[in-house]
Amino acid sequence: MMNMEHKLAVIVRRIGGKAGYDVSVRDPEATVEDYLAVLDRAILELPLDRGRAPGRGSCAGCDRCCAERLPLTWIDCLNLKTAVAPEAGLADFLAAYAHVLVDGPAVDIILAAGADGSCCLLDHQTRTCRTYHARPLVCRTFICCPSTTRARRLRAVLTNRGEDELVRQWLLDARRSRQPPLIHEGSSPRPRLGDWPPTPFAGCSAYREVALRAVCPPDLWRALTAGSTFAH
Numbered sequence: 001m002m003n004m005e006h007k008l009a010v011i012v013r014r015i016g017g018k019a020g021y022d023v024s025v026r027d028p029e030a031t032v033e034d035y036l037a038v039l040d041r042a043i044l045e046l047p048l049d050r051g052r053a054p055g056r057g058s059c060a061g062c063d064r065c066c067a068e069r070l071p072l073t074w075i076d077c078l079n080l081k082t083a084v085a086p087e088a089g090l091a092d093f094l095a096a097y098a099h100v101l102v103d104g105p106a107v108d109i110i111l112a113a114g115a116d117g118s119c120c121l122l123d124h125q126t127r128t129c130r131t132y133h134a135r136p137l138v139c140r141t142f143i144c145c146p147s148t149t150r151a152r153r154l155r156a157v158l159t160n161r162g163e164d165e166l167v168r169q170w171l172l173d174a175r176r177s178r179q180p181p182l183i184h185e186g187s188s189p190r191p192r193l194g195d196w197p198p199t200p201f202a203g204c205s206a207y208r209e210v211a212l213r214a215v216c217p218p219d220l221w222r223a224l225t226a227g228s229t230f231a232h
């Protein structure tokens with residue numbers, strides 16, 4: 001079995017008869033960027049069974065997961081803005097590249113899709129990502145293979161808390177500019193800043209600044225660090 005270790009380990013596991021993966025934290029100081037870096041390598045190098053593209057040895061050159069719901073985090077927006085619209089403010093970036101859905105108090109901010117339903121950042125000629133090195137966390141952490149519960153929970157927690165911070169920043173931006181927040185699609189929209197308290201992503205502008213431990217609920221942190229030598 002091939003594994004990858006650093007501050008985190010990505011471990012190949014047989015799950016339901018397929019080669020899937022597990023994630024384990026080996027260093028209490030591990031950051032979100034450490035997690036993303038080890039998964040970046042796993043995507044390219046680990047022998048995982050890719051359910052949507054059977055027989056593929058890696059994700060390179062495949063776009064079969066580029067037409068999903070793609071929730072954005074606050075740091076995703078900063079990275080993407082630098083890559084595709086460095087002069088734009090947050091509202092202008094979201095207007096051009098995102099889709100903001102508001103249903104009552106609930107808010108979802110996702111990457112915009114083109115007419116064919118695929119991501120607006122997909123190059124239709126080459127079928128590759130136009131912003132591969134700045135692609136969102138949800139893209140950097142998806143492999144179409146089985147994974148363990150703790151690996152799935154970690155990905156979901158980071159995506160959700162990172163998106164919560166983006167919603168907070170979207171509302172703060174609207175307040176600063178004294179404009180109503182940009183909404184592409186709404187049903188009785190009533191978003192309130194008070195519903196979106198600061199998250200561990202607040203004040204951070206890069207994933208290396210966010211400690212995994214700060215984002216994980218205690219039970220998930222215990223599960224991710226089970227068997228590690230450092231004290232919980």
Ligand code: SF4
Binds near residue numbers: 051052058059062
């Ligand atoms: S994870 Fe996405 S890019 Fe990778 S093989 Fe599966 S469908 Fe293709």
Ligand code: SF4
Binds near residue numbers: 139
């Ligand atoms: S950002 Fe890139 S990798 Fe992610 S869905 Fe869009 S084209 Fe695919």
